[in-house]
Amino acid sequence: MNEKHGFARAHTNIALLKYWGKINSDLILPANDSISLTLDKFYTDTEVTFSDEYTSNLFYLNHQLIDVKKMQRINRVLEAVKSEFGYQGFAKIESENHVPTAAGLASSASGMAALAGAAVSALGSHTDLTNLSRLARLGSGSASRSVFGGIVHWHRGYDHQSSFAEQIVSEDQIDLNMVTIVIDRRQKKVKSTLGMQHTASTSPFYPAWVEATNQAIPEMISAVQNNDFTKIGELAEHSAAMMHATTLSSKPAFTYFAPETIQAIKLVEQLRESGIECYYTIDAGPNVKVLCQSKNITRVKRFFASYFDQDQLVVAKPGSGIKFTKN
Amino acid sequence: MNEKHGFARAHTNIALLKYWGKINSDLILPANDSISLTLDKFYTDTEVTFSDEYTSNLFYLNHQLIDVKKMQRINRVLEAVKSEFGYQGFAKIESENHVPTAAGLASSASGMAALAGAAVSALGSHTDLTNLSRLARLGSGSASRSVFGGIVHWHRGYDHQSSFAEQIVSEDQIDLNMVTIVIDRRQKKVKSTLGMQHTASTSPFYPAWVEATNQAIPEMISAVQNNDFTKIGELAEHSAAMMHATTLSSKPAFTYFAPETIQAIKLVEQLRESGIECYYTIDAGPNVKVLCQSKNITRVKRFFASYFDQDQLVVAKPGSGIKFTKN
Known part of the structure; x- marks a missing residue:
């Protein structure tokens, strides 16, 4: 049995200049650039285990098994990561959302960023955060921004390579709540x-x-x-x-x-x-x-x-x- | 003493395609055409008396004297009508609004249309309704539409002559409430x-x-x-x-x-x-x-x-x- 583990925690974010509309819904290329503030406290923890023994992907959200066939976007992120590292097996994903419903915030940004991060971490190096923002984007547009802290700029780009996020200033450099x-x-x-x-x-x-x-x-x-x-x-x-x-x-x-x-x-x-x-x-x-x-x-x-x-x-x-x- | 009397009743209207913005605020030329429904029940009755004995315009709204110096738009309508008929004196205006505040409707449309109508009626013939809509427009843009019943189209135009209203269908031809x-x-x-x-x-x-x-x-x-x-x-x-x-x-x-x-x-x-x-x-x-x-x-x-x-x-x-x- 050959298992590969990875973990990532990503925070959610709120857009200051909004993302609203795509020019390509497969690659999630947005019509306009956006800028966001990453938020403390609200985050998703995700563990990904790849194994050649699995016969399909398994996704547990807050300890509950979710029907992954419905999870088109999760599969899209996994496929992109696997293809990048030439991996063929399936994955078990264990995700815990610490984005309380009460906060009225979306968890897809932190969720997809943590998924991409954990998957990349399991199969290879996670040092290229710019590329990680591209992979997270395939799950949810705003997830590309959740890779970074502080204030983040998502360049709309025109293809997978050119559409990525980058930090403008870190969380210590901005007084914005x-x-x-x-x-x-x-x-x-x-x-x-x-x-x-x-x-x-x-x-x-x-x-x-x-x-x-x-x-x-x-x-x-x-x-x-x-x-x-x-x-x-x-x-x-x-x-x-x-x-x-x-x-x-x-x-x-x-x-x-x-x-x-x-x-x-x-x-x-x-x-x-x-x-x-x-x-x-x-x-x-x-x-x-x-x-x-x-x-x-x-x-x-x-x-x-x-x-x-x-x-x-x-x-x-x-x-x-x-x-x-x-x- | 040479007195000239005129009376007019005009109904208010609600825009179906809205008037919103001017390209000329002196002539009240709108940026776009608009279409409205003239409403029954809500109207303004206005009596205008021109006399060469008056030394200034007098405006009574619901039997109360209003400071006419503040009434720039009323003066603009009066001046335009007087100049059209070559008249030099001043006017007494007695207006009664039957547009109840409770209806949440503007009374400027019916008010300015009735004013223009009564003034024209006092000094000459009121048969040219198209021209009357131009004169009413100088008081309030939407007043140009209150000259006609039923459904009314206000052509935006590009000068005083080309910006006027016309009826599309009469009040008997439309089931719209x-x-x-x-x-x-x-x-x-x-x-x-x-x-x-x-x-x-x-x-x-x-x-x-x-x-x-x-x-x-x-x-x-x-x-x-x-x-x-x-x-x-x-x-x-x-x-x-x-x-x-x-x-x-x-x-x-x-x-x-x-x-x-x-x-x-x-x-x-x-x-x-x-x-x-x-x-x-x-x-x-x-x-x-x-x-x-x-x-x-x-x-x-x-x-x-x-x-x-x-x-x-x-x-x-x-x-x-x-x-x-x-x-």
Whole structure:
């Protein structure tokens, strides 16, 4: 019996300039560059064991066996890693998500990054993080960014080789934190893959979205490098609002907003006008994420605690990149 | 003493393909064509008396004297009418709004159309309705459409002469009704003039809005001529959603939506999925207007009465064009 083990821990991330729409759904090549903040606390631990004794892939998520035939994207990552190292056998994947549902955050970014990391680690060297971001991307676009810590830039590229992530600044170099207001814990009605596809193919505003986002990329990089919170927040808020504008302009129109999403947006504006600087960002769901500096986390949390339950408020700070050992 | 009297009654209207943004704010030339439904019940009655004995314009709204120096747009309409008829004196304007605040509808459309109509009627002939729509436009863009009944097309044009409204079908030829859900009776925070100006000058999606709306115009005309309620509703809903998408994409982003706006949008979708065909439209404010056929008015009203108060629901049917006699 010839077994090969690998482990990886990857953190989830939140996009500051959003990824919204693909130009190639097999390779997951996005229409526009994106920039994200990797988050501490929320991560996936994944162990991969390759063995020539296995007759199929096995995937355990939080100790439960999942039907891997449905897991097209997991298979795509495994196949890409195996082909890179010339390996032929099957894999057992044991994954543990530490991305609480309560956080209202997607676990696919950390999950696919950890899977790619553990698989690469099992079969060979994991030192080429740029290449790891390419492999993670095949599982989930945003996973490419979860390979790195701090603030990360995903270059859209035009083929597998040219579409990868890189770090702009590390988690120690940026003062950017996030208070999530969890509005709805349920699975969203329109999954992001479907939502971005419908938008890209029906919204008359979509080409302008792609252009505006790509134009904002160098501005955001410069804002991050200067630790310019105001500029980062303004660009992030505008990107989120524009992304949700594309769903409203698609045909038929749809929105990820819940009534409380509008409430939270107006509260963010109110808090900001009162002198506590903060900005919202919103992904493909109703939850509102409030960006703020460390000095204001407590005040932001206290303000929103007057309008939402304590367990609807989740704080996250900048997180580190992928790790190949536990703890 | 040489007095000249004129009277006009004009109804308000709701845009099905929205007017949103000007290319010339003196002449109120819009960036795109628009199409509207004139509404019954909600109207303004205006009496204009010109006299060479007056030393300034006097404006009474609902029997209250208003400071006319603040009324730049009223003066603009009066000046244009006076210059057209070579008249030099001043005017007393007595206006009565029958557009209840509760209806959540703007009164500027009916108000400026009635003003232009009464002034023209006082000084000369009012038979040229096309020209009357030009004069009304100088007071408020949407007023150009309130000159006609039924479904009305405002040609954007490129100068005063070429920017006018015309009727597509009369109020008897269309089965299109509106149930307004009044969410907020207060004056909106961002007035529409300011909102459209901010959007037009900062939204990267604005050029696509103009193009998409102008492209939808012939589709809507054809849908109206065929009394194709489904097509009218789909085009109207998409136009409204797109208009609100432009505000979300402006920088800084803003929205006219209140939390209950999202609630009402989702209820419209739910009601439609249940088999009662209806579509939403929303102007520069939080109130949601539900378009439906006559046969469904009662059912639509009953459905929304489970979620909103009875006095938050206002029904309107197709209304007639401007009249120059009372009753």
